[in-house]
Amino acid sequence: MMAVDYPTAKSTVMEEALQKIKVTKTTKSRLSEVDFNNLVFGKKYADHMLVADFDGKEWKNAQIIPFQNLSVSPSNAAWHYGQAIFEGIKAYNDQEGHPMIFRPHDNFARFNKSAERMGMPEVPEWLFIGGLAMLIDLDRAWVPSNEGCSLYLRPFMIAADEFIGVRPSDTYKFAIINSPSGPYFNKPIHLLVQDKYVRAFPGGVGYAKAAGNYGGAMYPTIQARKQGYDQILWVDGYEHKYLQECGTMNVFVIIGNKAITPDLDSGTILAGVTRASVMEVLGDMGFTVEERAISIDEVVAAHQNGTLREVFGTGTAASVAYVEELDYQEHKIALDTTKYTVGAEVIERLDAIRTGKVADDKGWNLRV
Numbered sequence: 001m002m003a004v005d006y007p008t009a010k011s012t013v014m015e016e017a018l019q020k021i022k023v024t025k026t027t028k029s030r031l032s033e034v035d036f037n038n039l040v041f042g043k044k045y046a047d048h049m050l051v052a053d054f055d056g057k058e059w060k061n062a063q064i065i066p067f068q069n070l071s072v073s074p075s076n077a078a079w080h081y082g083q084a085i086f087e088g089i090k091a092y093n094d095q096e097g098h099p100m101i102f103r104p105h106d107n108f109a110r111f112n113k114s115a116e117r118m119g120m121p122e123v124p125e126w127l128f129i130g131g132l133a134m135l136i137d138l139d140r141a142w143v144p145s146n147e148g149c150s151l152y153l154r155p156f157m158i159a160a161d162e163f164i165g166v167r168p169s170d171t172y173k174f175a176i177i178n179s180p181s182g183p184y185f186n187k188p189i190h191l192l193v194q195d196k197y198v199r200a201f202p203g204g205v206g207y208a209k210a211a212g213n214y215g216g217a218m219y220p221t222i223q224a225r226k227q228g229y230d231q232i233l234w235v236d237g238y239e240h241k242y243l244q245e246c247g248t249m250n251v252f253v254i255i256g257n258k259a260i261t262p263d264l265d266s267g268t269i270l271a272g273v274t275r276a277s278v279m280e281v282l283g284d285m286g287f288t289v290e291e292r293a294i295s296i297d298e299v300v301a302a303h304q305n306g307t308l309r310e311v312f313g314t315g316t317a318a319s320v321a322y323v324e325e326l327d328y329q330e331h332k333i334a335l336d337t338t339k340y341t342v343g344a345e346v347i348e349r350l351d352a353i354r355t356g357k358v359a360d361d362k363g364w365n366l367r368v
């Protein structure tokens with residue numbers, strides 16, 4: 001393995017990972033079954049996966065094994081009470097074809113925040129970061145180089161107790177699976193501003209990447225899809241007017257020379273790694289970035305007075321997704337995404353960093 005190009009504790013983390021994670025390689029790669037020119041999102045899985053068990057005290061049995069089913073008891077506590085969290089990260093190839101993972105330490109920190117909120121154990125760095133680096137090293141041929149494609153990395157943790165009483169599980173399973181993926185959306189999206197159903201409340205679990213947040217969003221999303229929308233743009237639960245986020249994305253609104261994105265203070269919004277990156281990139285582009293409460297009324301008013309330029313979602317899976325239509329009650333905000341210069345420059349700058357076309361001054365890439 002090449003040195004991991006990250007400024008902190010890298011050699012100790014990797015040493016511990018190499019010492020503790022047992023590797024069993026596949027004897028039959030499935031790589032030739034994948035059409036890298038026609039990748040869709042999240043359907044194929046790389047040859048290897050990582051698994052580890054928390055026994056109530058420590059993480060054990062860390063292994064990289066051929067991708068396979070997990071055997072889980074019907075009384076598994078995660079299935080019944082929802083102690084389940086996950087992350088989404090991407091690995092890209094640089095210009096010489098070497099894999100790089102984008103900002104995995106941010107996802108590592110968020111994973112452990114989610115774990116804390118859900119009463120689950122923290123995962124150590126050797127297992128999360130070291131495990132990712134070892135996995136990608138082994139499955140480096142699975143990292144696509146085609147435009148708009150990447151290896152989507154999915155670390156997750158579930159309760160593992162075989163017990164159907166309601167209490168926090170004592171044991172847990174951590175795993176990482178990886179999926180060579182194409183674009184999440186292949187065209188600009190239509191969003192419905194949802195003011196009846198609520199995704200998250202202050203004091204709840206909105207800021208955690210907990211499986212239940214997504215489960216709770218399914219029914220309203222099905223209703224929105226039936227009306228022809230791609231996703232919901234959630235608003236706050238008290239006043240039903242302050243923008244929160246979309247299904248799997250944070251949201252940015254460009255009004256004049258300001259880029260506005262909802263602040264994270266209420267704890268109801270997932271602190272997107274892409275969101276943080278886009279804020280920095282927008283700053284580099286000369287925009288004033290405002291992290292603050294923004295109401296749908298403000299967006300409607302900006303549209304009416306001609307200052308609303310662009311609305312886009314940001315997320316690891318979707319990257320930067322242009323919003324072509326934003327509907328709220330009787331208001332239909334139609335936007336001409338062919339004129340999106342801000343979103344376009346953000347994508348270009350982000351992609352250039354993620355694929356090593358420009359120097360990674362921000363230290364965002366972890367080289368494998």
Ligand SMILES: Cc1ncc(COP(=O)(O)O)c(C=O)c1O
Pocket residue numbers: 088245246247248249250270271272273274275314315316317
């Ligand atoms: C609910 C939600 N909001 C926002 C995001 C964007 O976060 P990130 O940029 O870290 O992928 C995601 C995707 O992870 C998400 O699921």
